[in-house]
Amino acid sequence: MRNQPHSQWQVIDAAAEQRESAWSLDRQVELRTWLLIGIAIVGLCVIGIRISQLKAYRQQSFLENANPITIREESIPAVDGRIFSSDGQLLAYDDERFNVSVHYRWLEDPPDPRWLRSQVKTLKKRSLELKELSDDAAEEQVLELRKNLWQKLILAGNITPEEFEKTRKKIQKQVEGIAEVVDRNQLEKKQKKDAEQEERSGSFSSWDDVWKLVKSELTEPPSRGRPDPIVIREELDYHPIIQNVSTSVVAEIESHPSEYPGVRIAPSTTRIYPRGNLASHIIGLRSSLREDQIRERRAELEGPDPLAYQAGDRQGRFGVERSYNSILRGLPGSQKVSLARAGDLIKTEKIRSSQSGKHLVLSLHSQLQLASEEMLDELISPEPSLIPPLPDGLVDPSAKQTQGGCVLVMNIYSGELLAAASSPRPDLQKLAIGSSDYWQELNSDKRAPLLSRVTQVLLAPGSTFKPVTAVALCETDGVPQETFQCRGFLDDPFSHRCAIFQSYGIGHEDITLTDAIAQSCNVYFFAAARRMGSAPLVTWCDRFGFGNTTGVDLPFEQSGHVPAPRDNQPEGKYQWYPGDNLGLAIGQSYLTVTPLQMLTMTALIANGGELVTPRVVSRIASGGENSEKPDIIPPVKSKPIPISPETITAIQLGMKEAVASPKGTAHKTAYLKEIAIAGKTGTAQTGGNRDSHAWFIGYVPADRPQYAFVIMLEHGGSGGADAGPLAKKLVQSLLELGFVEPK
Incomplete structure (x- = not known):
């Protein structure tokens, strides 16, 4: 009102005008302008300081979220001790083998759409010729690359296409089964939560219930008809597709990583008993531990496991394999593995080397x-x-x-x-x-x-x-x-x-x-x-x-x-x-x-x-x-x-x-x-x-x-x-x- 050259409501009373002029922003236009500018500058300074702080101290975390890298710790297999007879015959030993493991997304058929799109982007970035291709044509190139990879693995592993396909389908069936169970559990939890929210919104027994509802509506995202499927670890992991390949195959794959995308060489050991049933009750057997057996073992131990057992590791079941298990057992090493969002291997870093187990020389000849x-x-x-x-105590x-x-x-x-x-x-x-x-x-x-x-x-x-x-x-x-x-x-x-x-x-x-x-x-x-x-x-x-x-x-x-x-x-x-x-x-x-x-x-x-x-x-x-x-x-x-x-x-x-x-x-x-x-x-x-x-x-x-x-x-x-x-x-x-x- 004060911005007008004349106001019809202007007070004529001089005393009233003096009282009104004691404090009035409308009369001080210049002061008001500078005050607003000052508030804006302070706000911008606060925002600028916060941006600088985030850039200085939180930049790495934002980059990780933009390009997430999964870091996991994996064990390095150890070699268990050998068992010899007194006359030098080898009775039991660990055979060190190499298995070819392939990332699940490279085995999945039909491929995951999100993975396929990410591979298209990667492919276009690496090649100027493919950059001009349409997305559909680029997807065809990725599928052709996957097909060629399968053919190379079949030749390298000296297996038939039928054997490869059987193993691939078995892996996919197992992973899909796990994912289905996880999705079903997630859906059941959501339905239960929605039912509880609906029950709370229908009746309020106290102001606390009202506050919980308001807080939930303001802080939680709106409920969707069905939650997005969870990406389980098995979908981002490597799975063994070919067992026990030769060292020449290992050298071929590791020396040409670009030709074998999504492929890793995984070392492993297998217990071998070359003499079959010779002294079998004395030698005994080592076999793999299941996940539930690992949990039982950890529950029995008061502190950390001195033998560092994990699921899949072998333990003696009977014979000297059992009574001397802690001596024969090799301690596995550890390595840090960095994986990209799609599960591609970025780098590995050894943390601890593995230690071989001790050997037993039996008194048996x-x-x-x-x-x-x-x-x-x-x-x-x-x-x-x-x-x-x-009858009658007679024996034939x-x-x-x-x-x-x-x-x-x-x-x-x-x-x-x-x-x-x-x-x-x-x-x-x-x-x-x-x-x-x-x-x-x-x-x-x-x-x-x-x-x-x-x-x-x-x-x-x-x-x-x-x-x-x-x-x-x-x-x-x-x-x-x-x-x-x-x-x-x-x-x-x-x-x-x-x-x-x-x-x-x-x-x-x-x-x-x-x-x-x-x-x-x-x-x-x-x-x-x-x-x-x-x-x-x-x-x-x-x-x-x-x-x-x-x-x-x-x-x-x-x-x-x-x-x-x-x-x-x-x-x-x-x-x-x-x-x-x-x-x-x-x-x-x-x-x-x-x-x-x-x-x-x-x-x-x-x-x-x-x-x-x-x-x-x-x-x-x-x-x-x-x-x-x-x-x-x-x-x-x-x-x-x-x-x-x-x-x-x-x-x-x-x-x-x-x-x-x-x-x-x-x-x-x-x-x-x-x-x-x-x-x-x-x-x-x-x-x-x-x-x-x-x-x-x-x-x-x-x-x-x-x-x-x-x-x-x-x-x-x-x-x-x-x-x-x-x-x-x-x-x-x-x-x-x-x-x-x-x-």
């Missing part, structure tokens, strides 16, 4: 192991018997089929196992490949080939247990000097009898402790157990290690069970009766042992009273960059058992006579002129009209013991007739390989 397995495989039936037991000899067995050889002083054969057994290479058909075949085999007969099978040892009873007798009452009259049975002709009485109706007549061991007189040991009572025998079972694991460096070892009065406790799983002591004296009743426990017992008799701990690893050697470090030799572990020399001598003589004497139970099948063998046969009855378990324990040479051995045939028949010939073959192999010398 490959030739002796092979000979032991071959002699077992000749006896083990390919399929379990389907013939039902005959033609139906006898050995279901499994093992052969063990050990140095009696160091505890090193030279052979640990188990049959049936799996083929490690087939297991490593991961064939579902082979896995189904193993699980459907009723002979349980995945069960190690060395450490996991629990059986009654039969008469091979009598040396333990002899020790208990001699250490309780002294070595018996008088003879014992064996009439073939203890009290009743129909129970507690000798095998000779069951076959010929006669006893052993006058017999000594040495003869009782050599001729396997049951009645002698029945009578001894009755005189001693249960306490001495149970005590000596404990001292020999029965009922406990041997401590061998193999996983999943079973401990077995010794019948004793303590089983009658309320929490006990067994019921003990006084008659069980007689059965225990001859290795029956409900006594269960492993062949490895019988081996340590045999070694104790042979070495004069040392209970050695068996082991299969004799040396740990450094690998890779640490190969110059000295080898680690595990110490020999043994425990002295206080047994008098007279007792040891008497039992050793009895075991020697069992093979050397014509009356010995092993003379016909195990005697050799070239070398003296000490042994003890055992035929463990199983009941149910099934064949007995055949056992043979022994050591060589009988005069200067060096090696103890055990042979067990599950439902194999007689210890003398069936296990004895294998003992003879085994000792002949020891002679041929030079482990022992002839007389």
Whole structure:
């Protein structure tokens, strides 16, 4: 109003005009103009300062948003340690391989429209000739470039177009399946959120609800009918399309990156078991860990994983692959990988180099192991018997089929196992490949080939247990000097009898402790157990290690069970009766042992009273960059058992006579002129009209013991007739390989 030359509302009153002129911007036009200019300048200065600040301190972040680069940390595969036999044979190793991996967008068909447009822009920038092309023509050029890339990969990988297409479609199907699940979850969350917002907008219970609605409407974008699909990591990742290519293919791809866009060479390792099923239960298996197993492992560990496991890394499942997993395991390295928006590789930067695992040298001798397995495989039936037991206790000899067995050889002083054969057994290479058909075949085999007969099978040892009873007798009452009259049975002709009485109706007549061991007189040991009572025998079972694991460096070892009065406790799983002591004296009743426990017992008799701990690893050697470090030799572990020399001598003589004497139970099948063998046969009855378990324990040479051995045939028949010939073959192999010398 004041801008007019004259106002009809001008106040005439001088006093009123003075009051009005005290402060009025309308009267001061120049001041008002400069004031507005000043406010504008201050605003522009604030904006300019903020722009300068952003340019100086935030420029990099804006550039990253304009051209986003994904930086991720990837592991560099490490090589796990090798496993050798004592004679230098390679039993397990990591084969380093190179795989060709291709970015998903270069495999996707039909291609993603956004990726195709970005490739068109990139193509036009690189070539002036293509810059004048239309977008449609440029897209055709990109598709032609992708087609040529596929052809090059097919030729480089030496595969058929059908194989390439099958792999490509499999990858695309997996990625699309993951994306579909993610999109579905996103849509469900959005629908749930929209329903909650609609419910809140319909009714307000408080001013807080009103404020939340206003805040949501002002700060959140408007709801769309359907959210944009999420781009999952797998769509921006590289996927292996060709496995195990040659180094010449690697050189071709890496030296011409422009000709192989979207292609990377990914190193990997594969565990190889070149000897197949040789010593498979001892060597064991390494297989890949799943994502859920990694989560379980991290949950069990209180701190960071010392072995840095990730999904896909291999871990030992059984055998020394498991018990020495932390030693064999190579520590993976790490590298920083920079990827462009479309997933193209920009650069890689190594953070940490990988470290190779240590090597294991087993005490097993490959030739002796092979000979032991071959002699077992000749006896083990390919399929379990389907013939039902005959009535009235009759057994059809033609139906006898050995279901499994093992052969063990050990140095009696160091505890090193030279052979640990188990049959049936799996083929490690087939297991490593991961064939579902082979896995189904193993699980459907009723002979349980995945069960190690060395450490996991629990059986009654039969008469091979009598040396333990002899020790208990001699250490309780002294070595018996008088003879014992064996009439073939203890009290009743129909129970507690000798095998000779069951076959010929006669006893052993006058017999000594040495003869009782050599001729396997049951009645002698029945009578001894009755005189001693249960306490001495149970005590000596404990001292020999029965009922406990041997401590061998193999996983999943079973401990077995010794019948004793303590089983009658309320929490006990067994019921003990006084008659069980007689059965225990001859290795029956409900006594269960492993062949490895019988081996340590045999070694104790042979070495004069040392209970050695068996082991299969004799040396740990450094690998890779640490190969110059000295080898680690595990110490020999043994425990002295206080047994008098007279007792040891008497039992050793009895075991020697069992093979050397014509009356010995092993003379016909195990005697050799070239070398003296000490042994003890055992035929463990199983009941149910099934064949007995055949056992043979022994050591060589009988005069200067060096090696103890055990042979067990599950439902194999007689210890003398069936296990004895294998003992003879085994000792002949020891002679041929030079482990022992002839007389």
